[in-house]
Amino acid sequence: MNFLPLAQAPSLQFFQAPGGSQQAYIMALSAIFVGLLLMVAMFNTPIKLRRPIIILLTFLAGGFYVLSWLWPLPLGLDASQKPLNSVEAVSLTLQDGTTVMGKILQVIQGILLFLGVYSVLRVHAGRFLKRQKDWAFSLVLLCSMMAMITVGYGEYIDNVRSAGVHANAESWTFWQYGKDFLFDGMLQNMDAAMFSIIAFFILSAAYRAFRIRSIESTILLASALIMILALMGLAEYGSGQVIERITGGDPSHFANNFSLTSIRLWIRDTLQAPSIRALEWGIFIGGLAMGIRLWLSLERSGGGS
Amino acid sequence: MKQPLWMEKLQQIDRKVLYLMLILATAIPLFIKGLVIPVKIEDSTGALFVKLNSLPEGSVVVIQSDWTVSSRGESAGQLEALLRILRSRKSKFVLFSAADPQAPQVARNVIRRVNKEFPDGGFKPWQDYVDLKYFPQAESFASSMASDLRKAWDRTMIDPADGRSKSVFESPVLKGVRRLEDLQLYTIVTASGTPRIVIQRFGSPSRVPIAALVTGVMGPEHMNYFAAGQLIGMSNGLRGVVELETMMVEGVNHRVDGKASKAEYKRFNGSIPPLEGAQYKRGMQYFASLHTALIMLIILVILGNMGIFTKWFRKGDA
Numbered sequence: 001m002n003f004l005p006l007a008q009a010p011s012l013q014f015f016q017a018p019g020g021s022q023q024a025y026i027m028a029l030s031a032i033f034v035g036l037l038l039m040v041a042m043f044n045t046p047i048k049l050r051r052p053i054i055i056l057l058t059f060l061a062g063g064f065y066v067l068s069w070l071w072p073l074p075l076g077l078d079a080s081q082k083p084l085n086s087v088e089a090v091s092l093t094l095q096d097g098t099t100v101m102g103k104i105l106q107v108i109q110g111i112l113l114f115l116g117v118y119s120v121l122r123v124h125a126g127r128f129l130k131r132q133k134d135w136a137f138s139l140v141l142l143c144s145m146m147a148m149i150t151v152g153y154g155e156y157i158d159n160v161r162s163a164g165v166h167a168n169a170e171s172w173t174f175w176q177y178g179k180d181f182l183f184d185g186m187l188q189n190m191d192a193a194m195f196s197i198i199a200f201f202i203l204s205a206a207y208r209a210f211r212i213r214s215i216e217s218t219i220l221l222a223s224a225l226i227m228i229l230a231l232m233g234l235a236e237y238g239s240g241q242v243i244e245r246i247t248g249g250d251p252s253h254f255a256n257n258f259s260l261t262s263i264r265l266w267i268r269d270t271l272q273a274p275s276i277r278a279l280e281w282g283i284f285i286g287g288l289a290m291g292i293r294l295w296l297s298l299e300r301s302g303g304g305s
Numbered sequence: 306m307k308q309p310l311w312m313e314k315l316q317q318i319d320r321k322v323l324y325l326m327l328i329l330a331t332a333i334p335l336f337i338k339g340l341v342i343p344v345k346i347e348d349s350t351g352a353l354f355v356k357l358n359s360l361p362e363g364s365v366v367v368i369q370s371d372w373t374v375s376s377r378g379e380s381a382g383q384l385e386a387l388l389r390i391l392r393s394r395k396s397k398f399v400l401f402s403a404a405d406p407q408a409p410q411v412a413r414n415v416i417r418r419v420n421k422e423f424p425d426g427g428f429k430p431w432q433d434y435v436d437l438k439y440f441p442q443a444e445s446f447a448s449s450m451a452s453d454l455r456k457a458w459d460r461t462m463i464d465p466a467d468g469r470s471k472s473v474f475e476s477p478v479l480k481g482v483r484r485l486e487d488l489q490l491y492t493i494v495t496a497s498g499t500p501r502i503v504i505q506r507f508g509s510p511s512r513v514p515i516a517a518l519v520t521g522v523m524g525p526e527h528m529n530y531f532a533a534g535q536l537i538g539m540s541n542g543l544r545g546v547v548e549l550e551t552m553m554v555e556g557v558n559h560r561v562d563g564k565a566s567k568a569e570y571k572r573f574n575g576s577i578p579p580l581e582g583a584q585y586k587r588g589m590q591y592f593a594s595l596h597t598a599l600i601m602l603i604i605l606v607i608l609g610n611m612g613i614f615t616k617w618f619r620k621g622d623a
Contacts, residue, residue, distance in 0.1 A: 021470075065448075068448075068452075095452040095453065096452070096453065098445075098448050098449055098451075098452040098453070099449040099452060099453045099456035099457055101445060101448075101449075102442070102445035102446055102448060102449035102457065103449075105441075105442045105445040106440065106441045106442050106445070106446070108442075109441035109442050110441065113441075160470075163463050163468030163469070163470070183410060184410075184414060187407075188373075188374040188407075188411065189374075191373060191374045191375055192374040192375060192377055194375075195374075195375040195376075199327065199331075199598070200323075200324050200327060202602075203323055203324075203327050203598075203601070203602060203605065204320045204323055204324070206602055206605060206606055206609075207318070207323060207605040207606065207608070207609045208609065210606050210609060210610070211609065211610060211613065212610055212613055213613070221606070225603065225606075228599050228602065228603060229599075229603075231521075231542075231544060231595070231599060232595070232596050232599055232600075233342045233343055233344030233345070233544065233547060233592065233596075234342050234343065234596060236344070236345055237342075237343040237344070237345065240345065261345060268525065268528065269528075269532075272525050272528075273525065273528055273529055273532065276525055276526055276528075276529060277529050280526075280529075
């Protein structure tokens with residue numbers, strides 16, 4: 001098979017359209033229509049056939065990445081250069097396909113987001129309409145969501161139509177003020193406030209639960225104390241000054257090993273970093289095994305039996 | 306033997322009192338202006354600063370901003386410091402996020418804030434930076450960048466000169482950029498594990514130097530990548546921000562009248578003078594609060610263990 005024409009094919013311009021243009025809207029609507037058609041087709045596929053289709057698609061999608069990982073890649077070769085043989089041509093084709101696959105995955109992620117929004121709407125609209133328990137919270141959620149969606153899209157469309165004229169705060173319209181109020185004024189501050197609460201819980205939990213009842217917990221407490229002290233620039237600086245007085249500034253003096261910095265670095269580089277490396281090693285080996293099982297649809301969640 | 310009443314009370318402080326103490330301990334230092342706390346420069350932060358200061362004028366740097374306001378205390382200071390250094394180097398940058406849809410807007414707000422510090426208005430969109438917004442699916446996006454940057458970044462942006470939407474590759478920022486090798490530095494400001502994803506997809510050795518500015522929680526995990534040379538520099542948490550600000554204000558290994566430098570990076574042979582007009586900002590402002598909060602944490606843990614300490618001492622007496 002001659003892969004050369006594939007590798008030298010010009011980049012696809014079909015899917016590219018300026019944002020906010022008529023062409024872009026037509027293409028987006030066409031894509032939604034085709035997507036819906038595919039969904040309808042999938043819904044009408046006999047149940048027995050559905051699983052093999054999913055298994056096949058999973059295998060092909062995973063296979064692409066496995067192949068692009070294993071296929072020899074000529075050093076320094078990129079899509080603008082000419083391949084010398086079929087191995088290089090396949091390599092270039094795979095490289096070229098990576099961006100297409102990436103965009104397909106981005107679209108899937110978008111569909112997942114849409115499904116999530118749809119699910120939230122369905123659950124909370126149902127709870128509100130049936131006046132189920134805590135329906136008032138559902139109403140607040142629905143109103144907040146609608147306000148953010150309306151203002152978000154309003155601002156986006158306004159920005160596209162005005163070609164960036166509203167970039168400066170002096171020329172803002174209702175949409176920019178709305179987004180600023182809802183996103184910067186409310187959402188961000190609520191988000192930050194929620195996470196800052198963690199500090200209170202940590203403090204309270206450390207006070208109540210951190211007890212040195214065994215040797216292990218004593219070692220843990222001592223090393224945590226050193227790391228906490230070392231986080232404080234002032235403590236580290238102070239300990240450095242004390243050690244410097246003892247050593248007289250001699251970098252080869254034995255007492256240098258007992259500065260807060262030296263102890264902290266020893267804990268971090270000798271104990272902590274290798275432990276994290278070992279943990280990650282185990283996690284990624286597990287991830288690799290899991291990936292193979294999902295790719296081959298051996299997992300129940302991956303369409304396997 | 307029963308503990309004295311005061312000791313029992315110290316071990317049963319009501320949590321509302323603890324919360325009030327924490328509020329005061331973290332809030333009061335924020336009102337003390339001009340506080341400068343000395344800090345030792347870590348190798349990882351020193352290497353990042355030296356790399357940033359070696360960028361030639363007009364160089365193109367990537368800022369992958371993968372944080373939201375939940376980590377504002379650390380990440381906002383890191384992005385601000387990074388932007389100030391890039392401005393001093395007259396570098397251009399590409400901004401996007403691959404972790405959170407909220408992240409690009411959060412980063413834009415920081416850029417807007419930092420721009421106010423410069424009399425000329427700071428970074429101008431299209432001229433000095435391009436905003437590629439959000440790319441979902443960090444893994445596949447990083448793979449796409451590694452294989453074909455132009456296709457991965459094929460987005461449009463409005464050119465303020467004529468109000469027309471154009472490909473970002475027509476902008477002065479990305480005009481000469483075709484591949485990863487054309488970028489001078491790839492920075493990731495993050496509260497998650499996205500540097501690992503980029504390192505894995507770009508391969509090793511990477512075709513572009515990668516640097517990470519991570520939160521304190523993510524620091525130890527990423528230290529391995531710095532030790533392995535896969536990250537050329539790294540700023541770790543709030544302390545990293547303070548280190549960057551110190552180097553900006555004091556310079557690196559910079560001696561005035563023969564006095565010892567306040568920001569020493571021993572692995573660096575040369576010296577870097579202070580950045581023009583640099584001041585201690587958000588990092589140093591929060592650093593004092595971090596100190597008081599941590600001191601409070603240490604004291605409370607000691608108080609919580611008072612009973613056990615006294616038991617030990619009594620055993621010793623017997």
